[in-house]
Amino acid sequence: MDTYSFLRELADSWVLLAMVIFYITACLWAFRPSARAANEEAAGIPLRNDTDAHLAAQEPEADQDG
Structure with a gap:
């Protein structure tokens, strides 16, 4: 048996x-029940500071309009 055939069969x-x-x-x-809290925290990382950035972006526009 040559090497290629042996490795292919393996x-x-x-x-x-x-x-x-x-x-x-x-x-x-990954889907074990005890990892639920860690998975939910990791899923929220991209949105963690979304509310603060959105409010900060709207404040200067309100000052210019008024």
């Missing part, structure tokens, strides 16, 4: 199985 069987197990484990780890 990748088609055991490496594929290892990658599937790793993927399932990563999904279960």
Whole structure:
């Protein structure tokens, strides 16, 4: 058996199985119930200062109009 055939057979069987197990484990780890608070906090990072920036951007326009 040459090297290419051996590596191809290994990748088609055991490496594929290892990658599937790793993927399932990563999904279960990310969506575990105890990580809900951390996931919600991370999801809100882009919008954390959105309200303050929006209000600050509107104040100078109100001063110029009035």
